[in-house]
Amino acid sequence: AQSVAQPEDQVNVAEGNPLTVKCTYSVSGNPYLFWYVQYPNRGLQFLLKYITGDNLVKGSYGFEAEFNKSQTSFHLKKPSALVSDSALYFCAVRSMDSNYQLIWGAGTKLIIKP
Amino acid sequence: SQTIHQWPATLVQPVGSPLSLECTVEGTSNPNLYWYRQAAGRGLQLLFYSVGIGQISSEVPQNLSASRPQDRQFILSSKKLLLSDSGFYLCASGRRDSGNGYTFGSGTRLTVV
Numbered sequence: 739a740q741s742v743a744q745p746e747d748q749v750n751v752a753e754g755n756p757l758t759v760k761c762t763y764s765v766s767g768n769p770y771l772f773w774y775v776q777y778p779n780r781g782l783q784f785l786l787k788y789i790t791g792d793n794l795v796k797g798s799y800g801f802e803a804e805f806n807k808s809q810t811s812f813h814l815k816k817p818s819a820l821v822s823d824s825a826l827y828f829c830a831v832r833s834m835d836s837n838y839q840l841i842w843g844a845g846t847k848l849i850i851k852p
Numbered sequence: 853s854q855t856i857h858q859w860p861a862t863l864v865q866p867v868g869s870p871l872s873l874e875c876t877v878e879g880t881s882n883p884n885l886y887w888y889r890q891a892a893g894r895g896l897q898l899l900f901y902s903v904g905i906g907q908i909s910s911e912v913p914q915n916l917s918a919s920r921p922q923d924r925q926f927i928l929s930s931k932k933l934l935l936s937d938s939g940f941y942l943c944a945s946g947r948r949d950s951g952n953g954y955t956f957g958s959g960t961r962l963t964v965v
Contacts, residue, residue, distance in 0.1 A: 772953040781856070781942055781956035789951045828896070830953065837903060838884065838948045844895040 740765045742831050744843035751819045752851050759814040759846045761829030770832035771812040772840065773803055775825050782828060788812060799823070819850045854879040858943045858957030865964055871916075871930040873960050875943030878924070885926040886944040886954065887918055896942070902926060903948070938964045 741764045751757045763769055770789050774782040786797025793805045803814045814827060829843040855878040865871060877883055887899040898911045900918035908918050915934050919927045926943060940961050944954040 770951055774953070774956075779940070779959065779961060781858075781958045782944075782954075783956070784953055787951070787953060826894075832953075837901070838946065839886075839898075839901065840946070840954060842896045 740831065740833050740841050742829050742841050742843040744827075744829055744846045746846050747844075748847045748849065750849045750851065753821055754818050757814075757816050757819045757823070757848065757850070759827050759829075759848060761812045761814065761843055762810050763812060763829075763831045764810060765831050765834060765841075767834055769812075771803075771805065772830040772832075773797065773801070773812075773814050774828045774830065775799075776828065776845075777825050785814070785827075821850045821852055824848055824850045854883070854945055854955040856943055856945055856955055856957035858960060860960060861958065862961045863963070865933050865962065867935055867964055868932050871928070871933050871937070871962070873928040873941055873943075873962075875926045875928075875957055876924055877926075877945045877955075880924075880945065880947060882923060883945040883947055885920060886946070887926065887928050888942040888944065890940040890942060890959075900928070933964045935964050938962055 743762045772787045773785040775785050776782045785801050786795050788795045788805045796802045801816050805812050827846050830840040833839045833841050857876045885902045888896045901909050902920040916930050940959050942959045943957040946954040
């Protein structure tokens with residue numbers, strides 16, 4: 739079965755410290771992986787994606803993610819957190835069916851404390 | 853690039869009243885379209901998706917229905933709202949032949965009272 743897991747409901751980080759938001763996936767074949775961010779009462783915004791190539795993907799707002807095939811993980815990272823990074827983060831993987839749907843993780847609330 | 857227009861932004865409706873939420877897409881043609889509901893600022897629940905005009909797939913049996921009368925128009929409806937229909941509704945668009953993800957609308961906060 740195809741699935742995405744975000745094992746942490748909430749991640750708390752002090753401003754200026756590095757942050758990691760975890761994501762693991764289960765899908766047959768080569769995965770297309772995505773990270774989105776959602777601010778309160780807003781739609782989801784695209785951060786970055788991995789399709790092929792370099793395992794370290796750079797995205798918007800200084801975020802990056804590392805694809806690890808052996809661990810089936812795609813963790814989101816940032817070297818130095820900002821208070822404005824506080825938001826809800828979603829990981830997704832593209833399904834392998836013909837309708838090209840994204841399978842979503844449950845979301846991780848990131849709280850950056852000043 | 854794609855733009856999703858979704859309205860209204862907020863809506864307060866009494867129990868038993870009808871509902872119509874509209875979503876329109878600009879900047880692409882023949883997209884896949886999706887309606888999601890999000891409760892309490894957490895996970896996304898896929899309600900309906902459409903791969904073309906008049907083609908609707910329902911993911912969750914419920915009090916809601918969806919229609920796609922035009923290629924870039926997706927409507928979420930209810931004949932009689934329930935309290936449990938309250939939530940944040942998101943419309944999204946995606947291309948089947950693309951490695952890109954989805955583009956989301958700004959959402960509608962529905963409160964049923």
